[in-house]
Amino acid sequence: MDKVKVALWGFGAMGSGVARVLLQKEGVEITGVCDIHPQRVGRSIFDVLGIDQGERKDVIIEDSIDKATLIKPALCILATDSFTKKAFPKICQLIEKGINVISTAEQMSYPRAQEPELADKMDRLAKEHGVTVLGTGINPGLMMDLLAICLSGCMTDVEHVTCKRVNSLSPFGPAVMEEQGVGLTVDRFNKGCADGTLAGHVGFAESVGMISEALGWNLTAFEQQMKPIVTTVDRKAPYGYAKAGDVAGVNMTGQGWVDGQLKIDMIHPQQIEPEMEGTHTGDYITLLGTPTVNMQIKPEVDGGIGTIAMCVNMIPHVINATAGLKTMLDLPVPRAIMGDMRNLIIH
């Protein structure tokens, strides 16, 4: 049986990370890569990754998805955007080629939350072309939504959900430092929030939407807030620096109301070098109800490798699924793939 053919669209931190993992897995091969970065176009992925090509066929990074899918893959991992609106035309292109899609765009994890019309369009188009589309990642995708939902499976009654993810931005590069406002003065941070240039965490609306749908709660309101985490000491990370009095990161909070009652709390402070002021990273879920469930994972599950893993590990589930736009709610539980990926494909 042929190896599972996977194409990658986007070869930045996520796309190239996915490639590194796929190259270590059995029964799967990368058949094409599309990326528009001038420093990458035309180069071999093995050269860009610094990995020995060995017995493998070479894969040259193309600047068009048409060229990157000349060998038709079963699935393409699209790692180019955070927002559904920007990923949408690319997803449609892939669907029309009859290729299953996994998107890393945070909003695509539950696109009905903010782009219900685009979600309907993708669902219809995917069904027409007999392919499956899924958005996933570590968060949204697992730590602040699917994991809470899975734990609620042992409850007969849920009164309130709190998902808290305390993480460190220190491992991330300059793009993330900029998006999250690391090193800004409080004034400039607040200006950035007001004019929309600071994104903060993208995904609360999606996580809250997914949790409400899963539990059968009728979400009537959603809000989120974004506050600076002001450091009292100088903090230095490989790609970020915040001096005392400036912004070391962002504290995102979000709330979901069901029929006027606050039912879902999302708490997600992210900053460089949190330990310098006594903050320890971790993922925490508290489900109040019957029985109450108190979960913690310490330290936090790293967001970069976590998202890469989720994308790789969901490949067989997406290929096996019925056609249409799916969320993590619709598919079997994610799981690490330690064997041959071909064994997981249902024929």
Place this chain on the structure above:
Amino acid sequence: MDKVKVALWGFGAMGSGVARVLLQKEGVEITGVCDIHPQRVGRSIFDVLGIDQGERKDVIIEDSIDKATLIKPALCILATDSFTKKAFPKICQLIEKGINVISTAEQMSYPRAQEPELADKMDRLAKEHGVTVLGTGINPGLMMDLLAICLSGCMTDVEHVTCKRVNSLSPFGPAVMEEQGVGLTVDRFNKGCADGTLAGHVGFAESVGMISEALGWNLTAFEQQMKPIVTTVDRKAPYGYAKAGDVAGVNMTGQGWVDGQLKIDMIHPQQIEPEMEGTHTGDYITLLGTPTVNMQIKPEVDGGIGTIAMCVNMIPHVINATAGLKTMLDLPVPRAIMGDMRNLIIH
């Protein structure tokens, strides 16, 4: 649209607990109950449960499943056995009536582990009759298998899995005290292990089988051990008593080997009044790999209510599934049902 019709086979602690929960849920009704206990046969379930019947139709406990399914249910929850061999003929009867089945039998959570032939038979028969069969519960079913598997979804590599569940037997009744050897002398406990009259926890082979299949590991050996937890103080629970020097519970351990390497460790000490000697209950999962994931839930998720919840919450997933014998690996993640169950049925 009609309510989802559910029958119950077995009206002991589990079956009656499921009934209590179903009676509080929207969009579902209990259409029949079968139980052979002489104190229950012929009585109204509302009388047995001590719950006001209200506007609901009465349900009389029947001593035959034929009578209890005269109104054909969409699904029957079978809560009568721990072992596949004993549940098997009942499951076949239900399948032949065209009724979907959820079994609480621990071995049914992954029947291929110990009864591969019966598993094949059930799968074939279920496909012939177009129905779905699932075994589930809190453990096996979630805490020492599916939850670990779900967490592995954020990993690119898993080296070793440890699932540890430290629980209290104090809430359980006389049957559990007897099965687990609570109050026995160490000699009598060891005799009970040797002659098979003490069951201990049933489910390690199933959990280990499920984890290996999920990760794509080729399980080459499985072992388990059962040791007495000897108390140094007198311990008293509502239905159990262990004097100092006697057995307060059982420490179950199990191991799964993959190609000669120890890859899965199961640790499950259960005893009455664990706090009296400084043991605190909890569920712990450690997945060594990339990244390592360290999860804890404290206190433990109560096994009784947890199993009841899993059975109720999986009803829509089982009704929606394609025909055949399924495990928790095949279906979408469990989730608490807080809305109308009819909204979860896909037509």
